[in-house]
Amino acid sequence: MYEDLFQEDLIIYAEMLEELATDKARTEIDKLSFKKVLWQTLNRLKREQRVCERNTDMNEAYDLGEEADWNNLVVLKQEVNKLSKMEQIIFYEHLLSDKKITQLAAEYGTSRRALTRLKHDLLVKLRKMLVK
Numbered sequence: 001m002y003e004d005l006f007q008e009d010l011i012i013y014a015e016m017l018e019e020l021a022t023d024k025a026r027t028e029i030d031k032l033s034f035k036k037v038l039w040q041t042l043n044r045l046k047r048e049q050r051v052c053e054r055n056t057d058m059n060e061a062y063d064l065g066e067e068a069d070w071n072n073l074v075v076l077k078q079e080v081n082k083l084s085k086m087e088q089i090i091f092y093e094h095l096l097s098d099k100k101i102t103q104l105a106a107e108y109g110t111s112r113r114a115l116t117r118l119k120h121d122l123l124v125k126l127r128k129m130l131v132k
Contacts, residue, residue, distance in 0.1 A: 090122055
């Protein structure tokens with residue numbers, strides 16, 4: 001991610017040099033470029049932080065509990081067989097094996113958005129199973 005930010009900042013600086021080359025002195029261009037690069041970088045980092053926080057909140061909201069809770073594990077083992085094929089794929093390959101949703105979407109020829117919705121519904125379903 002930082003490499004992307006750095007490259008974007010270089011592009012912004014080059015654009016500022018080109019845009020303001022005839023109007024302003026080099027020191028003024030550098031000051032304006034720095035402000036623009038700083039603003040853009042902070043904006044992108046804040047956006048990334050919001051995405052991470054949203055994902056963390058979602059994962060914490062659907063926490064399946066401690067591993068030592070054997071009753072939940074027994075219930076979960078029984079209920080997983082009742083899930084649809086795609087729910088089982090998300091459960092085993094994404095939740096347990098940490099395979100990315102985008103990778104699963106490419107492998108199974110479905111959209112990332114559809115898998116994300118299915119994951120959300122699956123987490124709600126699993127939570128309900130474990131609360132009983």
